[in-house]
Amino acid sequence: MKRMWRGFFDSDLVYHFKRDKVAMVSFSILLTLVLISFSAPLTAPFDPYDPLQIDIMDSDIPPTWSDNGDERFLVGTDAQGRDMLSAMMYGTRISIVIGLFAVALQLVIGITLGLLAGYVGGRVDAFLMRVADIQLSFSTLMVAIVVLAIFQASLGADLYSEYAIFMLIMVIGIAEWPQYARTVRASVLAEKEKEYVDAVRVIGFGPLRIMFRHILPNTLSPILVISTVQVANAIMNEAALSFLGLGMPVNRPSLGSLINSGFEYMLSGSWWITFFPAMVLILLILVINLLGDWLRDVLNPKLYKG
Amino acid sequence: MFAFLVRRLIQAMVVMFVISLISFSIQDNLGDPLREMVGVSVSEAERELLRDELGLNDPFLEQYGRFLSRAIRGDLGDSYFFKRPALEVIMEKFSATMELVLGATLIIVTLSAPIGVYCAINPRSWLSKTLMGLSIVGISVPVFLTAIMLIYVFAIHLGWLPSYGRGDTVMVGFWETGMLTRDGLEHLILPSIALSSIMLPLFIRLIRAEMMECLEQEYIRFAYAKGLDQRRIWFLHALKNTLLPVITVGGVQIGTMIAYTILTETVFQWPGMGFLFLEAVNRTDTPLIIAYMIVVGLIFVITNTVVDLVYGLVNPTVKLAGRGA
Numbered sequence: 144m145k146r147m148w149r150g151f152f153d154s155d156l157v158y159h160f161k162r163d164k165v166a167m168v169s170f171s172i173l174l175t176l177v178l179i180s181f182s183a184p185l186t187a188p189f190d191p192y193d194p195l196q197i198d199i200m201d202s203d204i205p206p207t208w209s210d211n212g213d214e215r216f217l218v219g220t221d222a223q224g225r226d227m228l229s230a231m232m233y234g235t236r237i238s239i240v241i242g243l244f245a246v247a248l249q250l251v252i253g254i255t256l257g258l259l260a261g262y263v264g265g266r267v268d269a270f271l272m273r274v275a276d277i278q279l280s281f282s283t284l285m286v287a288i289v290v291l292a293i294f295q296a297s298l299g300a301d302l303y304s305e306y307a308i309f310m311l312i313m314v315i316g317i318a319e320w321p322q323y324a325r326t327v328r329a330s331v332l333a334e335k336e337k338e339y340v341d342a343v344r345v346i347g348f349g350p351l352r353i354m355f356r357h358i359l360p361n362t363l364s365p366i367l368v369i370s371t372v373q374v375a376n377a378i379m380n381e382a383a384l385s386f387l388g389l390g391m392p393v394n395r396p397s398l399g400s401l402i403n404s405g406f407e408y409m410l411s412g413s414w415w416i417t418f419f420p421a422m423v424l425i426l427l428i429l430v431i432n433l434l435g436d437w438l439r440d441v442l443n444p445k446l447y448k449g
Numbered sequence: 450m451f452a453f454l455v456r457r458l459i460q461a462m463v464v465m466f467v468i469s470l471i472s473f474s475i476q477d478n479l480g481d482p483l484r485e486m487v488g489v490s491v492s493e494a495e496r497e498l499l500r501d502e503l504g505l506n507d508p509f510l511e512q513y514g515r516f517l518s519r520a521i522r523g524d525l526g527d528s529y530f531f532k533r534p535a536l537e538v539i540m541e542k543f544s545a546t547m548e549l550v551l552g553a554t555l556i557i558v559t560l561s562a563p564i565g566v567y568c569a570i571n572p573r574s575w576l577s578k579t580l581m582g583l584s585i586v587g588i589s590v591p592v593f594l595t596a597i598m599l600i601y602v603f604a605i606h607l608g609w610l611p612s613y614g615r616g617d618t619v620m621v622g623f624w625e626t627g628m629l630t631r632d633g634l635e636h637l638i639l640p641s642i643a644l645s646s647i648m649l650p651l652f653i654r655l656i657r658a659e660m661m662e663c664l665e666q667e668y669i670r671f672a673y674a675k676g677l678d679q680r681r682i683w684f685l686h687a688l689k690n691t692l693l694p695v696i697t698v699g700g701v702q703i704g705t706m707i708a709y710t711i712l713t714e715t716v717f718q719w720p721g722m723g724f725l726f727l728e729a730v731n732r733t734d735t736p737l738i739i740a741y742m743i744v745v746g747l748i749f750v751i752t753n754t755v756v757d758l759v760y761g762l763v764n765p766t767v768k769l770a771g772r773g774a
Binding site: 273276277279280281282284285288289292293295296297375379382383386387388389402406409410414417421424425428429432433436 | 588590593601701709745
């Protein structure tokens with residue numbers, strides 16, 4: 144165990160990390176955001192899911208430092224009297240959870256189908272890649288909007304909002320699998336020709352073991368690079384869907400739905416309901432994108448373009 | 450070339466078939482078409498009779514066949530809300546969405562190529578470093594937030610430009626355009642900027658990366674060795690090969706842009722197809738939802754086919770029939 148840690152700290156990745164200020168700052172901001180949002184049930188001043196703690200008399204209070212501010216609510220309250228700080232902490236947690244789970248789903252589907260296409264080849268490969276082509280030609284956001292709209296219309300808004308988090312993960316997860324499948328397939332095609340694969344085949348290992356234990360580890364660096372960008376994209380798509388009212392409901396808001404509910408009041412001067420969740424959202428996506436850029440420069444894999 | 454065309458056509462037909470199947474299956478499951486027509490005050494026996502008359506009790510395939518034959522003739526049913534043919538309602542809004550896309554495309558094309566090329570040629574200058582830094586901020590700001598910020602700054606705070614709607618429009622034949630009136634153009638500025646806000650940095654980064662890759666290749670070095678003018682090498686030899694991948698990505702991004710029009714149109718209350726679609730979803734106006742899906746599906750299929758064809762024409766080395774396989 145100790146040796147593993149030592150190995151990690153001596154690795155190239157950490158070496159480059161310590162020499163890149165942008166990467167270090169981004170990583171610490173990301174870590175802070177994750178820690179604050181995931182400790183929300185313990186540290187948030189209010190529980191935004193508990194209707195008893197919400198008082199309509201507290202609605203529309205500007206941040207503490209403005210003229211009519213209230214010291215209980217650091218960055219003000221929304222139109223229902225909810226503490227914005229607490230709502231944002233819980234909302235960031237939802238956004239991150241959806242982003243991570245959606246990408247995990249993409250990983251599972253994409254890696255399995257990519258390995259299959261690359262390793263088996265032939266008709267399976269041709270079929271899977273054709274399907275991937277078609278799927279990629281439709282933008283994820285478009286597909287997600289249409290699918291979620293249909294589900295919302297058929298389930299009714301109330302029932303839908305209960306399963307919203309699940310639906311968002313499924314839709315964003317399923318729509319983006321070709322990203323991984325194509326990259327994994329490309330690396331598998333390159334790896335398959337190498338001698339070590341012949342060697343394990345001669346030893347008599349089955350195709351499953353060869354695929355997952357021997358080829359997959361050698362395709363990890365492009366997967367890692369794509370994953371960071373994909374998490375950022377998933378969070379952004381989730382925010383867009385919630386903003387359109389197709390995502391998380393108002394009583395369990397993600398950052399996108401907070402912005403949506405604030406947008407109505409922005410024109411009447413309540414800028415803080417929109418402004419603070421928007422800043423957190425941009426910051427979150429930005430630091431993940433910066434880390435992704437840094438990873439790509441360090442690992443420098445041959446990525447599948449297009 | 451011919452084999453490729455046939456293949457593309459088959460692929461396009463498969464996609465449209467899937468879309469039609471989805472459209473058809475939601476047709477009867479989203480709300481009750483009978484209730485939309487007659488209300489609740491009709492007895493069960495009469496309903497059953499009407500249901501038979503409308504063919505709602507026929508086998509699935511028969512109903513689907515009927516739906517398909519009507520759809521091909523452009524009849525997708527009447528919108529529940531507007532009480533007019535759904536396709537007609539959608540097509541009225543088509544011009545608004547297309548002009549928005551056109552405005553955004555103009556911004557992207559005129560800005561991304563010069564900036565991308567500049568950043569590739571002078572990678573170490575402070576200006577390109579600033580531009581690249583800005584571009585990563587640009588791709589991190591969701592489209593709807595850019596739209597909201599633009600409204601807040603330019604419409605509410607400064608009051609320079611209108612914040613919602615399309616302004617005055619004029620009819621040119623069957624095309625309703627806002628691009629010929631001053632008011633219409635003013636209304637177009639903010640939504641176009643918002644729509645282009647995420648694509649522009651994406652394209653700048655893409656063009657820069659491709660151009661830098663091109664500049665490192667042998668034939669460029671050979672061109673220098675021949676003593677060719679530097680400008681000629683940059684803008685003729687390198688730029689040509691840079692644009693190939695840009696075309697492919699561009700085709701895919703047109704689709705993404707249509708999706709983003711839904712966001713932009715919602716924020717700016719732009720009377721286009723996307724805004725109409727969201728309204729239809731909220732009203733469970735099934736024929737309109739179906740019409741939107743089919744129109745947008747067609748746009749996707751057509752642009753993808755055209756982009757592939759163009760790519761084949763500009764890049765003679767590409768083996769069209771074997772692409773993707």
